[in-house]
Amino acid sequence: MITGVDILRIIRESDIGIDTEALDHRRPLHEQQIDSLDMMTILFEVEKRFSVSIAEADIENDLLASIDQIVQYVNARAA
């Protein structure tokens, strides 16, 4: 099972230039200065690191908009 800490680690390592400590885990990341290309990088790493495949439709339906949602998504597929 992953936690928000794992996602924060990915965001830090992605060199986006964001203060990860200031991120609200419940708010959509695109509302917190993370743009679409940054999200591509983050989700790419999530897929690679946690061996999960993220469907395009799930992104379009905002199922991975926030850190909490990403954690929930990954853990649901790991179960």
Place this chain on the structure above:
Amino acid sequence: MIGISDIASYIPGNRISNLDRCEALGADKAFVSNKIGIFSVARKAVHEETSDLCCAAFERLRQRGRVEPSRIQAVVVCTQNPDYSLPHTSAIVHGKLGLPEQCAAFDISLGCSGYVYGLAVIEGFMKGAGLAHGLLFTADPYSKIIDENDKNTSLLFGDAATVTYVAESPVFATGRSTFGTRGKGYEGLICRDKTLSMNGRAIFNFAASTVPDDVRNSLAMNGLSIGDIDRFLIHQGSKYIVEFLSKALELPPEKTPFECAEYGNTVSSSLPLMLENVLGDASIRRVLMTGFGVGLSWATTVLFRQ
């Protein structure tokens, strides 16, 4: 030995400013400037055909006085936006340039991986047929198929053409090349009903997951390491992807240029446009080039200065 003897290019003078149309396209200016990294895209004139772009590039080559048209034995055009579905654009270029009839001419249908593939194809063809003078053109004006209201593509792609003179006593010899295809991902960048569409995430994921390993494989096959390379020419898809791949491979930023800010992603012309700029720099001994994109397709090679 045959290899790259000279390169010339033609970028049309027309430009569309990306920053000026951000508001209309719903794009953020800072995003376009800092992430996409392309401030304007080149657009051919409406009356210019793909073959015309090729001929314009060749005229620049011819003016240097090192190529004699009457000696050309092979003409290859890399394009997926030909003048016509038939005949092949290389035949049209052959006619417009008045090349001799004892000359092979054929097209290669490839996009952003096309220059590396194209070099391998023309060199292999010429070696097999015992030829000494060939021209490899790249000319893929996506303006023919772009919906200018689609910010996913309109802000990226620009028109250009290059010609590489492949001959004996080359400046650069081509080392061993790697090639790959992921046909299952073909819909990621596709032209349907004469209109281009791109799934940005699919293309990014493809490049991010494929190119770093391919570059490492190419280096290994050529008996080299990252420290042995003087220039890393990464296909200029966007500033973001070039920087991403550069970081993934831990490449020195000063050796990994991003040069297309004023004209855009020119597809198969992307790599030779940059290579043209280092041809005359004797300090650059080894160049790694990697092209990747539509297909999905990728190819990497190393060039060695002779």
